[in-house]
Amino acid sequence: MLHERIPNLKALVEPDRVHRLCYTDPDIFELELASIFEKCWIYAGHESQVKKPGDFWTFQVGRQPLAMIRGHGGKIHVLYNRCPHRGTQIFGARYGNAGDALTCSYHSWRYHYDGTIESVPLARGYEGTTFGSYDCNMQRAPRVEAYRGFVFASLAEQGPSLVEWLGPAKIAFDDICDRSPEGEVEVVMNCYRVVQRSNWKFFMENQLDAVHPSVTHESTGRAAADVEFQIQRRTGEKPLHYHMLSAFVIPFEKWDSLETFGYPYGHTILGGYMGLRPQDPDTLEYEGILAKAYGEQKKDEYLSRNIHHTLVYPCLSVQSPLQQLRAIRPIAPDRTLSEIWHFRLKGVPEPIYRRSLWYYNLVNSPATLVNADDLENWQKGQWGLASRGGDWVSFHRDYGRDRIEGSVTKSSSGCSEMPMRAQFRAWLEYMTGGS
Amino acid sequence: MAAKKAKRAAASKPAAPAVKKPNGAGQDLQREVEQLLYRQAEALDNKQWQAFIELFTADGMYWMPPAPHYTTWDGMPAIFAEDRDLMTVRMKRVTHPHAWSQAPEWGTNHVVSNVVVEKVDPRSGDVHVRSRFHMVELRRDELRHFAGAYRHHLKRTKDGFRIKLQRVDMMNSQAPYEYVLQAWV
Numbered sequence: 062m063l064h065e066r067i068p069n070l071k072a073l074v075e076p077d078r079v080h081r082l083c084y085t086d087p088d089i090f091e092l093e094l095a096s097i098f099e100k101c102w103i104y105a106g107h108e109s110q111v112k113k114p115g116d117f118w119t120f121q122v123g124r125q126p127l128a129m130i131r132g133h134g135g136k137i138h139v140l141y142n143r144c145p146h147r148g149t150q151i152f153g154a155r156y157g158n159a160g161d162a163l164t165c166s167y168h169s170w171r172y173h174y175d176g177t178i179e180s181v182p183l184a185r186g187y188e189g190t191t192f193g194s195y196d197c198n199m200q201r202a203p204r205v206e207a208y209r210g211f212v213f214a215s216l217a218e219q220g221p222s223l224v225e226w227l228g229p230a231k232i233a234f235d236d237i238c239d240r241s242p243e244g245e246v247e248v249v250m251n252c253y254r255v256v257q258r259s260n261w262k263f264f265m266e267n268q269l270d271a272v273h274p275s276v277t278h279e280s281t282g283r284a285a286a287d288v289e290f291q292i293q294r295r296t297g298e299k300p301l302h303y304h305m306l307s308a309f310v311i312p313f314e315k316w317d318s319l320e321t322f323g324y325p326y327g328h329t330i331l332g333g334y335m336g337l338r339p340q341d342p343d344t345l346e347y348e349g350i351l352a353k354a355y356g357e358q359k360k361d362e363y364l365s366r367n368i369h370h371t372l373v374y375p376c377l378s379v380q381s382p383l384q385q386l387r388a389i390r391p392i393a394p395d396r397t398l399s400e401i402w403h404f405r406l407k408g409v410p411e412p413i414y415r416r417s418l419w420y421y422n423l424v425n426s427p428a429t430l431v432n433a434d435d436l437e438n439w440q441k442g443q444w445g446l447a448s449r450g451g452d453w454v455s456f457h458r459d460y461g462r463d464r465i466e467g468s469v470t471k472s473s474s475g476c477s478e479m480p481m482r483a484q485f486r487a488w489l490e491y492m493t494g495g496s
Numbered sequence: 497m498a499a500k501k502a503k504r505a506a507a508s509k510p511a512a513p514a515v516k517k518p519n520g521a522g523q524d525l526q527r528e529v530e531q532l533l534y535r536q537a538e539a540l541d542n543k544q545w546q547a548f549i550e551l552f553t554a555d556g557m558y559w560m561p562p563a564p565h566y567t568t569w570d571g572m573p574a575i576f577a578e579d580r581d582l583m584t585v586r587m588k589r590v591t592h593p594h595a596w597s598q599a600p601e602w603g604t605n606h607v608v609s610n611v612v613v614e615k616v617d618p619r620s621g622d623v624h625v626r627s628r629f630h631m632v633e634l635r636r637d638e639l640r641h642f643a644g645a646y647r648h649h650l651k652r653t654k655d656g657f658r659i660k661l662q663r664v665d666m667m668n669s670q671a672p673y674e675y676v677l678q679a680w681v
Contacts, residue, residue, distance in 0.1 A: 249573060251562050251573040253562065253573075253575075254671070254672035254673065255672060255673050255675075255676060256673065256674045256675070257675075258674075279592070279594045280588075280589045280590075280592035280593075280594050280595035280596075281585070281589045283588070283592060284585045284586075284588030284589040285585050287585075288582075288584050291581075303585075306585065398672055403573065414571070415571055418571065421573060422573060422574050422575075422577060423582075426562075426573070426574070426576070427575050427673040427676050427677055428560065428575045428576045428676060428677040429676050430585065430586060432676060433675075433676050433678050434595070434596045434597050436597070436676060437599075438596065
């Protein structure tokens with residue numbers, strides 16, 4: 062039905078430019094939720110968010126309200142947040158513990174943590190009715206899988222496994238976890254949530270857009286560089302968190318020297334630039350711990366991975382060297398919620414945790430020194446695309462110079478718009494069912 | 497003049513009000529504390545960023561926890577956890593000609609009330625104050641409302657009270673933010 066209302070999607074996406082309707086049209090947005098978000102593997106949360114049996118955390122996949130909940134045997138279930146009786150949502154709080162059973166607040170139907178029915182009150186009233194053939198179990202997400210503690214749900218009955226679907230983008234989670242001598246991370250129990258008044262794709266495109274930082278974030282980069290200089294003069298030291306901000310204004314040439322990668326299913330990677338491997342005593346102690354756990358060679362392999370962002374299409378931005386993860390949940394064509402998490406590497410000295418905490422607070426908190434200007438740009442972008450001042454969005458930069466090696470598209474120019482082209486190529490496949 | 501007198505009086509006899517009224521303050525102290533909170537609110541509303549920063553002691557901190565149960569900013573997620581150096585970054589950012597998010601009309605209006613002097617340290621003269629605020633922000637053509645509680649730990653200095661630690665608890669600390677906070681609340 063939706064397909065009939067949207068005349069010709071393929072005419073809207075060309076290899077080097079896309080039509081503005083992809084960002085503004087309510088029917089296209091509905092189709093995105095149905096064909097992309099409700100089909101792909103979507104991030105549910107981290108296992109450490111639900112440690113004990115009965116612990117739950119609610120989240121949204123496309124238009125569907127879900128919750129992940131830890132079962133008695135340790136297994137994590139993902140349930141639709143709906144009572145099979147009359148539809149009432151079972152999980153009233155955003156997160157918490159379900160107590161001895163999941164209990165509906167309306168008529169007290171009760172469910173085990175895996176969603177199967179435990180009891181209904183006044184059972185005698187159902188005797189001799191057709192109730193026996195009614196499915197009284199809470200519906201589960203058809204597929205739930207985790208990779209290194211990161212839990213994903215898919216509302217599609219069939220499709221590639223999580224690892225197969227992630228493909229090379231699984232490096233995002235390897236790179237986070239391998240930085241711990243125990244190979245594991247734990248969530249820092251706080252989720253910053255920020256709403257952008259723009260289409261979700263603005264977010265996904267921006268993360269790998271290496272041209273924007275020194276323009277968009279010039280004010281913060283310059284301000285941080287000034288104060289960084291003053292501190293250095295005063296104390297002889299340059300705190301790393303100032304560099305995290307001043308690095309936004311490195312020149313275009315430096316950005317252009319980064320590599321970008323496009324993978325199947327729309328995942329993309331931008332190489333690193335922040336020089337996050339200093340040689341201070343804290344880092345050296347940490348490197349010693351890693352070497353002990355993994356050996357010198359593996360340690361060097363793990364610490365020399367050069368990734369700034371991994372985009373797990375369509376909903377995740379992972380900054381593995383800083384243990385940050387942002388999940389986006391589209392609300393409307395021009396509204397998107399982002400959920401922002403930080404992870405603690407198990408078994409590493411406190412200063413290493415605090416280093417990445419700076420990034421979480423300065424860049425990703427609701428008082429961000431950085432994203433204020435991103436959100437402003439995307440809002441203005443959304444307004445511009447809603448106008449008739451032009452039909453197309455240009456992704457021409459370095460078009461035709463991408464290197465295609467098997468299923469991977471590479472660009473050795475960090476400022477190439479290849480990642481946006483790669484995302485839209487995947488977008489069209491999802492939206493047209495690959496036809 | 498009265499404020500100056502009050503300041504002198506309080507400075508010369510810091511312990512007196514606390515001994516008489518452990519949970520309260522004399523009128524002079526109450527007034528002195530309120531004047532500081534009002535001046536701080538005015539500095540924000542008038543965009544006098546440097547004046548705002550100078551209300552803090554050299555080691556002063558502005559802290560907005562992400563939820564009410566937090567007891568420290570140290571090593572924790574924090575919406576704001578800024579010393580004077582980081583405050584200076586924020587000031588230089590919002591006043592930079594290319595602070596794009598500052599191009600639309602933007603401003604705030606604070607009202608501070610329910611000021612209660614919680615504790616006066618008889619030895620140091622340090623004062624702990626709690627209060628409530630209501631802030632309306634204009635951005636472009638829209639108003640946003642914020643409300644919450646302040647806790648000020650004030651140090652007595654030769655220039656009057658200075659803020660050692662300001663804790664800001666937003667009513668909506670855990671709710672999604674529509675857009676973000678560009679300046680201190």
